[in-house]
Amino acid sequence: MVRSMNNVTKPKPQKQGSSGVGGAKTRMSNAERSSYFARREAAKVLRCVLQGDARRRAVASIKSLVFSPSVRNKKATFALVCETLKRLSVIKEVLEIANVFNAKWKKQEELIYIITYDILFSQAIVLSGDAEKFLLLRKVALESALARFCVRKKVKSIEELLLLNHQAPGVSKPRYVRVNTLKLDVDSALLELAKINTVKKDDMIQDLLPCWCSHQGVICTVTNGSIFLQGKASSMVALALGPKPGWEVLDACSAPGNKTVHLAALMRGEGKVLACELHKQRVELLKDTVRRSGASSILFFNLHYAVYNYTSSSRLYVFEGNELSCSPDLLKNTSI
Numbered sequence: 298m299v300r301s302m303n304n305v306t307k308p309k310p311q312k313q314g315s316s317g318v319g320g321a322k323t324r325m326s327n328a329e330r331s332s333y334f335a336r337r338e339a340a341k342v343l344r345c346v347l348q349g350d351a352r353r354r355a356v357a358s359i360k361s362l363v364f365s366p367s368v369r370n371k372k373a374t375f376a377l378v379c380e381t382l383k384r385l386s387v388i389k390e391v392l393e394i395a396n397v398f399n400a401k402w403k404k405q406e407e408l409i410y411i412i413t414y415d416i417l418f419s420q421a422i423v424l425s426g427d428a429e430k431f432l433l434l435r436k437v438a439l440e441s442a443l444a445r446f447c448v449r450k451k452v453k454s455i456e457e458l459l460l461l462n463h464q465a466p467g468v469s470k471p472r473y474v475r476v477n478t479l480k481l482d483v484d485s486a487l488l489e490l491a492k493i494n495t496v497k498k499d500d501m502i503q504d505l506l507p508c509w510c511s512h513q514g515v516i517c518t519v520t521n522g523s524i525f526l527q528g529k530a531s532s533m534v535a536l537a538l539g540p541k542p543g544w545e546v547l548d549a550c551s552a553p554g555n556k557t558v559h560l561a562a563l564m565r566g567e568g569k570v571l572a573c574e575l576h577k578q579r580v581e582l583l584k585d586t587v588r589r590s591g592a593s594s595i596l597f598f599n600l601h602y603a604v605y606n607y608t609s610s611s612r613l614y615v616f617e618g619n620e621l622s623c624s625p626d627l628l629k630n631t632s633i
């Protein structure tokens with residue numbers, strides 16, 4: 298459900314170009330003005346997201362909120378919201394320890410979260426605006442609160458603190474890792490990932506591992522195709538079909554190919570998966586996924602439109618397309 302952002306309390310309008318850091322009457326540069334507005338737009342998006350969470354009601358995704366026409370600097374706004382959200386629990390603790398909130402700024406807490414992120418984690422130096430000025434005057438208190446929080450959590454660095462925050466099961470959501478059983482068995486993947494991540498077996502899907510991990514923690518195994526980062530819902534699709542080795546399966550809209558290679562793995566590399574994709578560039582993505590997966594039983598079709606007539610009994614596939622690429626061996630017994 299998309300909820301309008303119009304009912305968000307607007308921060309008091311400020312005279313543009315008149316409020317420099319430290320109260321000096323300075324004109325904002327274009328970059329300052331753009332980041333000033335991005336922080337306020339990010340605060341509105343963050344408020345929408347947090348209110349939705351608090352009421353357990355679906356709001357639009359961060360992307361759709363950011364892509365609303367009222368948001369001018371979409372890239373900076375999106376980055377600010379995501380980066381602040383990643384560190385939100387730490388930011389809240391720090392503000393609490395530093396005892397920063399008063400009645401006035403409590404009303405604009407999302408803006409305070411965003412600016413605190415900017416001051417502590419993005420090392421922004423010049424920040425124009427009243428709220429920015431308020432927090433910059435307390436920068437030392439914020440930094441010492443962050444240091445105290447690290448000590449309290451028994452970590453040596455902020456990176457460790459953030460990782461800890463990400464790794465605690467039940468506190469943060471897991472990233473799902475699907476093991477590509479064409480290359481690696483589930484138990485070996487579990488052992489490998491457990492070296493640097495908190496990981497377990499999924500209770501519904503055999504080859505899926507919920508993982509509380511850092512991106513670096515899984516990146517090598519992702520790059521070599523032993524595992525794929527794939528959500529739980531997406532991992533249920535091929536499983537629901539339950540393909541057997543030797544089947545011929547049509548994946549009509551396939552790029553980037555996560556389900557295509559999952560099908561090939563469930564069929565243990567025996568049989569064929571016909572993978573269709575409308576867009577040429579996305580066919581390249583699909584091919585890359587398939588190459589990494591090591592599956593050799595997949596045929597690619599780049600179609601203008603996927604008009605097909607598929608009857609399993611007569612094994613007839615009618616495709617209307619412009620290009621086809623696959624290994625000649627695979628094509629031998631397939632009528633197209």
Ligand SMILES: C[S@@+](CC[C@H](N)C(=O)[O-])C[C@H]1O[C@@H](n2cnc3c(N)ncnc32)[C@H](O)[C@@H]1O
Pocket residue numbers: 531549550551552553554555556557573574575576579600601602603
């Ligand atoms: C949501 S993605 C599919 C994700 C994929 N099944 C996976 O699991 O990784 C949808 C894809 O279908 C392609 N597509 C959309 N319409 C199509 C059509 N008529 N024929 C073939 N491909 C199409 C899109 O270009 C897009 O790459």
